Amino acid sequence: MNASESPALNSPGVLIIGGGLVGASLAIALDAAGIAATLVETAAPRADAQPSYDERNLALARATVNGLDAIGVWRHAVTRATPIRHIHVSRAGEFGSARIDADKHGVDALGWTLPARELGAALLRRLDECTRLTRLAPATLMALEPVADGWRAQVRTAAGVHSIDTPLLVGADGTGSFVRVQLGIEAEQHDYRQTLFVCTVTPERDHANRAYERFADDGPIAVLPLAERRCGLVLTVAADEAAAVAALDDAAFVELAQRRFGWRLGRLSRPGKRHPYAIQRVAAVQLTGPRAVLVGNAAQTVHPIGAQGFNLGLRDALTLAELVADAPDPGAAELLARYAARRAPDRDGTMAMSHGLVRLACLAQPLLAPLRSLALLACDRVPPLQRAFARRGMGFRGEPPLAVLERLP
Numbered sequence: 127m128n129a130s131e132s133p134a135l136n137s138p139g140v141l142i143i144g145g146g147l148v149g150a151s152l153a154i155a156l157d158a159a160g161i162a163a164t165l166v167e168t169a170a171p172r173a174d175a176q177p178s179y180d181e182r183n184l185a186l187a188r189a190t191v192n193g194l195d196a197i198g199v200w201r202h203a204v205t206r207a208t209p210i211r212h213i214h215v216s217r218a219g220e221f222g223s224a225r226i227d228a229d230k231h232g233v234d235a236l237g238w239t240l241p242a243r244e245l246g247a248a249l250l251r252r253l254d255e256c257t258r259l260t261r262l263a264p265a266t267l268m269a270l271e272p273v274a275d276g277w278r279a280q281v282r283t284a285a286g287v288h289s290i291d292t293p294l295l296v297g298a299d300g301t302g303s304f305v306r307v308q309l310g311i312e313a314e315q316h317d318y319r320q321t322l323f324v325c326t327v328t329p330e331r332d333h334a335n336r337a338y339e340r341f342a343d344d345g346p347i348a349v350l351p352l353a354e355r356r357c358g359l360v361l362t363v364a365a366d367e368a369a370a371v372a373a374l375d376d377a378a379f380v381e382l383a384q385r386r387f388g389w390r391l392g393r394l395s396r397p398g399k400r401h402p403y404a405i406q407r408v409a410a411v412q413l414t415g416p417r418a419v420l421v422g423n424a425a426q427t428v429h430p431i432g433a434q435g436f437n438l439g440l441r442d443a444l445t446l447a448e449l450v451a452d453a454p455d456p457g458a459a460e461l462l463a464r465y466a467a468r469r470a471p472d473r474d475g476t477m478a479m480s481h482g483l484v485r486l487a488c489l490a491q492p493l494l495a496p497l498r499s500l501a502l503l504a505c506d507r508v509p510p511l512q513r514a515f516a517r518r519g520m521g522f523r524g525e526p527p528l529a530v531l532e533r534l535p
């Protein structure tokens with residue numbers, strides 16, 4: 127339903143601000159659970175209008191795909207996705223490396239890669255099927271005020287400014303979250319002073335469904351398997367080199383990528399259009415306020431190289447939907463406390479892993495080299511460590527939402 131047709135702006139329901147990958151997933155999960163909700167999104171409801179439905183190639187953990195399947199999104203995306211059957215983690219110039227192979231862990235894939243624009247298109251198609259959801263897009267949250275048992279939001283659409291009352295406000299409005307600021311929730315910020323360049327390349331050798339993460343003094347690089355023998359390249363450079371790297375011609379850019387990644391896939395060629403992203407870490411100091419909750423990047427924005435941001439955000443969304451589905455009052459303080467407690471181990475662990483990995487793996491500190499190599503070798507060779515590494519890599523962390531768990535035939 128569009129803003130122009132929306133009759134029931136004051137119908138009580140969960141109010142989600144932000145229809146990016148996480149907000150849209152939450153809206154769908156609530157609808158699937160029979161919960162009324164309103165989704166407010168600044169961008170028009172088209173994959174090419176939404177800022178994060180772009181060319182970034184997402185590595186979706188196995189748990190994430192289970193979750194997307196459970197809420198009816200995956201069937202709209204599956205034909206565009208590429209399975210990841212092997213993961214290879216290494217550091218330039220050091221001897222250790224860690225490998226995870228799907229078949230050794232009894233699964234057909236550890237995860238899948240999918241361009242964000244394809245996931246966005248699948249979410250939009252699934253949103254069109256929702257029956258209890260009111261969608262306002264393009265529409266922007268302008269102001270919030272507390273009212274008895276909830277919040278009153280002022281939302282601007284093409285038709286004017288509307289008041290919407292809600293018993294539960296969800297901030298799914300991304301890294302710079304307006305909701306977070308209005309709730310007075312502080313956020314810790316860390317600027318990595320790095321820029322990520324994302325593009326596709328064609329390797330000489332078949333990628334064989336292997337995803338690579340390679341760390342180096344000048345930042346991490348990832349190569350993800352894509353359809354038609356292409357690969358998604360994620361190259362990190364220091365922020366003060368970003369302008370020079372952006373100005374490189376294709377041949378010089380590929381040469382840089384080749385130097386940083388090495389020759390595991392033979393010669394890299396045919397780079398697609400390059401997209402730069404400045405990288406920062408933003409972590410809200412708390413996940414909830416009175417009758418309000420933050421999910422996805424609004425709650426935590428992590429370094430993309432660990433491929434955790436959406437994976438973590440979807441687990442936020444599915445956990446919240448699961449709790450709300452069983453509750454008479456979606457904004458009850460006790461429910462929000464349960465939500466925060468349940469998300470804490472996954473969130474803290476994933477954020478610490480993403481941040482620690484990037485910091486430690488990229489430090490040009492010779493004394494660390496043998497320790498890093500041993501740690502990677504241990505993950506590769508010590509079975510309990512390998513199992514824990516694989517389980518986390520597949521997105522099964524903390525107390526996961528039921529929707530991501532494996533369903534046995």
Ligand SMILES: Cc1cc2nc3c(=O)[nH]c(=O)nc-3n(C[C@H](O)[C@H](O)[C@H](O)COP(=O)(O)OP(=O)(O)OC[C@H]3O[C@@H](n4cnc5c(N)ncnc54)[C@H](O)[C@@H]3O)c2cc1C
Pocket residue numbers: 143144145146147148149150166167168169176177178182183184185186265266267268298299300301304322324403421422423424430433434435436437438439
């Ligand atoms: C280069 C790159 C590679 C990545 N790779 C991976 C990966 O491999 N795996 C992975 O899991 N994650 C990855 N991520 C992270 C992932 O993309 C993000 O975690 C995810 O997109 C966050 O989604 P979100 O919905 O929380 O936020 P966003 O995508 O930022 O969406 C927020 C939405 O809120 C809307 N909005 C903002 N303010 C308002 C307002 N006032 N009113 C209404 N609407 C508003 C915006 O228009 C936007 O659509 C990557 C990120 C980058 C940059």
